[in-house]
Amino acid sequence: MTRFETGTSNAQAVNAPLAIRAEDLSKVYTGEGAPVTVFSGLSFAVEEGVLAAVMGPSGVGKSTLLHLLGGIDRPDSGRVEILGASLEGMRPRERARFRNENVGFVFQFHHLLPEFTAEENVAFPHRIAGVAEREARRLARELLARVGLADRGHHGARALSGGEQQRVAIARALARGPRLLLADEPTGNLDAAAAHSVFELLRELHRERRMTTVVVTHNPDLAGRCDRLFTMSREGIAASVRLSERG
Ligand SMILES: Nc1ncnc2c1ncn2[C@@H]1O[C@H](COP(=O)(O)OP(=O)(O)OP(=O)(O)O)[C@@H](O)[C@H]1O
């Protein structure tokens, strides 16, 4: 059902090991109504170091796919390997630890803790990992400065613009230095200028930190600035190779 192309790619990705290997994934939501089959037999692979965009119509299962790749949700069948480790082979607690150490998530609806300041939001992953408060806050301030919010650390999350909130969400996702970043429409609610600048920030951080990054977006211009574009449809997911415009 699914076209699965690894194909040739940009120089950076040739012969690189896979950061993501998802095979034959199926996901069915069973709730109050009739079961919803989001996809079945879906396969997807991304080489290490690649910045990949995923596009596709609303409801096709892009967020669902990211949740499966990040181990936040489990497929009904199929396998996910991240950075060479099989998520299926892990117990839930081990999977949670693996995720905290290796995967950063920028959620479609950014999920900042509204009662907390920007600094506290970014310090949070460090606190969960057992870092002492003072050091966690120092690291958070450093990262907030990197995303252009040095002077917003003490603002409550609610007192930030949409673009600023997305920068905080990105900083929070990067706090623990993940090797894989999954970003679900990180510019979805922003005007064109803010979307462009948040996306450029993501690209810079992707490069600086040598991560593998998957970005879901509805914006073809932004997708065109990635190394690879995957298009998701009811039939599955197909890769097309693009050269990035990075200079
Ligand atoms: N918890 C859930 N229970 C039942 N159905 C769900 C659940 N979450 C998602 N779905 C359904 O699964 C399908 C895929 O949803 P998903 O959020 O992955 O789509 P998407 O491609 O990310 O869409 P969008 O571009 O609008 O964000 C949709 O039809 C949605 O209604």
Ligand SMILES: [Mg+2]
């Ligand atoms: Mg979505």
